[in-house]
Amino acid sequence: MRFLTASILPVEASEHATRVDYLFYSLLAVSIGIVILLTFLITYCIIRYRAGSSADRTPLKIDSRKLEITWTILPGLIFIGIFAWGAKLYIEGDQSAPRSDTVYILARQWMWETRYPDGRREHNRLHLPIGRPIQLLMTSEDVIHSLYLPSMRMKQDVLPGKYVSLSFTPDKVGTFPFYCAEYCGTKHSAMIGEVIVMAPQDYQKWLTEGNQNQSLAKQGGKLFAEMGCAGCHFPGSSVHAPLLEGIYGKNIPLDSGEFVTADETYIRDSILLPLKQIAAGYEPLMPTYESQLNESQVMALIEYIKSMKNDAGSSHLELRPNPPGTKSANPDP
């Protein structure tokens, strides 16, 4: 399909993009086929049955019921097929591969901040290695933005107060543009950037060169100590607070009787809006950090909490087994 895309659509730079284009060209082919068929029939009838022509005009004696059933069911099946195809692609773009690399993206008026697990941070640029599944975890610091990656055939609204994700596997080395696709204020049109897809060895080099930061998880660990989190979330603490080892991806029972998955949004809200969801069996003692931590620091804390593995013998998880019939979303034991 690449020979076609080169001229009509932006370059395909991910496996997903290639699949989306197959769907797009199939739709185009079906539409062109129908246009040709209808144009042919109209032209044929206009000429054949023009005034004064000697065409046979006696009514046909055919079973119109059969005909109508056919032209209802056949296009119906084609449309349902196209719908299923599109839905499958959509769902695939939403699911991350079990072993994908994570990159965090923080949107703000009017720039994109990218943060890598190794601590590197950039503006309006996203470096990725070719051939590895990537999960972008994104949130906004202010208004609604939307990350639009034409070469990946992907677009996702980036909302304040919530983490959203996009998953894809780049399969072409090069530089591809991305945009903000949701009007977000005066300089919305300046909110553009570049995805730079690199060969694995170049990417390794890029990762290690010039990175003076500690890993994102380490930065979070430092905040965890400095902000006094460790004082409560600690096995010997005098405050009855849940241990955070291994909570990421678990099903957490809440005071209200509901269950939530401990994903990025849950951890974020636990820190900034602790009263929103109280873990079952605990008092709402946790202070809010809304005025003390910004979204970027919370990102580091999330990465730190995700990196905390639960060591055997932790009673924390025994207190909170997964409810029956649910599966842990966390592939790592």
Ligand code: HEC
């Ligand atoms: C005063 C003690 C205290 C401090 C300080 C504290 N927490 Fe908490 N935290 C709690 C308690 C109690 C709960 C359980 C009740 C609830 O869900 O709010 C909790 C719940 C949580 C949860 C949800 C955990 C779960 O298992 O559902 C997370 C995540 C969390 N805290 C992270 C933090 C972080 C990060 C900090 C520091 C920025 C912090 N806490 C500071 C007491 C504290």
Ligand SMILES: [Cu+2]
């Ligand atoms: Cu924007």
